[in-house]
Amino acid sequence: MTSAAAAFVLEDGRIFRGTSFGAVGETLGEAVFCTAMTGYQETLTDPSYHRQIVVATAPQIGNTGWNGDDNEGSRIWVAGYAVRDPSRRTSNWRATGSLQTELERQHIVGIAGIDTRALVRHLRTRGSMKAGIFSGSALSDDDQMVAKVAGQPSMLGARLADEVSTPEMYTIDPVGDVRYTVAAVDLGIKTNTPRMFAQRGVRVHVVNAAATLDDIKALKPDGVFLSNGPGDPATADRAVELTKSVLGDGIPLFGICFGNQILGRALGLGTYKMKFGHRGINIPVMEHDTGRVSITAQNHGFALEGEAGQTFDTPFGAAEVSHTCANDGVVEGVRLANGRAFSVQYHPEAAAGPHDAAYLFDRFAEVMGNNGGTLEGGSK
Numbered sequence: 001m002t003s004a005a006a007a008f009v010l011e012d013g014r015i016f017r018g019t020s021f022g023a024v025g026e027t028l029g030e031a032v033f034c035t036a037m038t039g040y041q042e043t044l045t046d047p048s049y050h051r052q053i054v055v056a057t058a059p060q061i062g063n064t065g066w067n068g069d070d071n072e073g074s075r076i077w078v079a080g081y082a083v084r085d086p087s088r089r090t091s092n093w094r095a096t097g098s099l100q101t102e103l104e105r106q107h108i109v110g111i112a113g114i115d116t117r118a119l120v121r122h123l124r125t126r127g128s129m130k131a132g133i134f135s136g137s138a139l140s141d142d143d144q145m146v147a148k149v150a151g152q153p154s155m156l157g158a159r160l161a162d163e164v165s166t167p168e169m170y171t172i173d174p175v176g177d178v179r180y181t182v183a184a185v186d187l188g189i190k191t192n193t194p195r196m197f198a199q200r201g202v203r204v205h206v207v208n209a210a211a212t213l214d215d216i217k218a219l220k221p222d223g224v225f226l227s228n229g230p231g232d233p234a235t236a237d238r239a240v241e242l243t244k245s246v247l248g249d250g251i252p253l254f255g256i257c258f259g260n261q262i263l264g265r266a267l268g269l270g271t272y273k274m275k276f277g278h279r280g281i282n283i284p285v286m287e288h289d290t291g292r293v294s295i296t297a298q299n300h301g302f303a304l305e306g307e308a309g310q311t312f313d314t315p316f317g318a319a320e321v322s323h324t325c326a327n328d329g330v331v332e333g334v335r336l337a338n339g340r341a342f343s344v345q346y347h348p349e350a351a352a353g354p355h356d357a358a359y360l361f362d363r364f365a366e367v368m369g370n371n372g373g374t375l376e377g378g379s380k
Contacts, residue, residue: 006111006135008082008119011150012126015142016119019135021086021110022103026138028148029053029079030155031131032301033120035280039352040099044078044108045071047164047188048257048299050230051155053080053131054279057120062087065095066102072190072351076103077164080133081110082119109133127275128301130154155301156273160231161187161239161258165209172206174198180368183207183221187239187258188229192351196361197225210238213245222368223252226259228347233261233271233302240265247316247341252371254364255343257300263343264304264334267314274330277301281354284326285346287333293326294357297350304331304345316341339367
């Protein structure tokens with residue numbers, strides 16, 4: 001396919017010119033950048049990127065093509081994709097097609113040939129902002145494109161988890177014996193999360209974001225999991241109330257990413273929108289109790305308020321900030337002092353790696369066992 005002229009337009013009036021990559025047309029979203037050198041398929045299909053235009057900092061994208069196994073969601077969830085140098089050929093034995101073809105097939109508008117280094121420096125300085133990609137016949141007068149970009153809804157205040165959650169409950173069983181059963185609240189869950197549980201003998205019932213405590217208790221779970229997901233955690237009051245009910249019932253709880261923000265809110269912490277967020281697979285996080293540093297995968301533009309080692313009282317007992325980012329001190333984990341509930345802001349289930357934090361799934365299995373979980377699955 002012949003490339004068309006394209007423009008990456010920011011709400012502050014900055015415009016980067018390039019050529020179309022993927023579908024030709026128009027898309028709007030929040031401009032964010034991802035520092036991962038690998039794993040672009042997992043990034044593009046991560047539901048947490050819903051309504052975001054991702055800028056890749058790696059200069060060449062697409063060399064491993066596309067395959068049917070590495071999706072982290074039901075489809076490509078990014079609103080758009082911006083790269084510097086698309087690979088001209090696919091070179092991987094697992095590939096079933098090219099990235100360009102898949103973007104076209106799923107109608108994802110992208111742009112190539114722009115100075116992504118300059119764009120990322122601009123976003124680091126000014127912060128993540130509203131953006132749009134326009135190509136082909138969608139290109140128009142600069143002022144008109146800027147106005148269209150600026151007029152879209154902000155990510156601040158966006159309630160998006162319902163838009164990515166599963167419409168119906170589904171179950172992932174382990175290959176061997178069932179040790180425990182987990183009810184996973186789908187706020188934008190990634191495919192690899194139930195897989196990580198299944199590897200540890202855990203049956204996972206993935207339920208809709210609107211699930212109630214009665215819905216969850218009907219499954220007789222040994223634990224509850226709060227998934228990653230998109231949007232502003234300040235809008236997730238329903239999930240916060242559900243979490244409070246789960247904590248009040250003494251059911252073990254584990255949260256990741258958006259789930260970390262939900263648990264933090266349930267424990268009384270506030271949230272805020274970060275300047276440009278953390279997105280990549282090379283971010284160091286310290287666990288303060290052990291001094292252990294993990295290199296982690298992250299994707300979040302909101303964070304919990306708090307400081308390293310902070311302790312505070314909650315209706316469910318004493319709690320603490322358990323993890324912080326070694327780069328900037330952002331809260332990366334909270335937990336109850338009794339160990340029954342904990343969460344992290346990063347992704348221990350990251351399929352593209354790194355895998356430093358996979359031990360957290362083992363820790364949750366241990367918590368469920370200590371709480372009286374049965375080998376058949378289902379709380380005593």
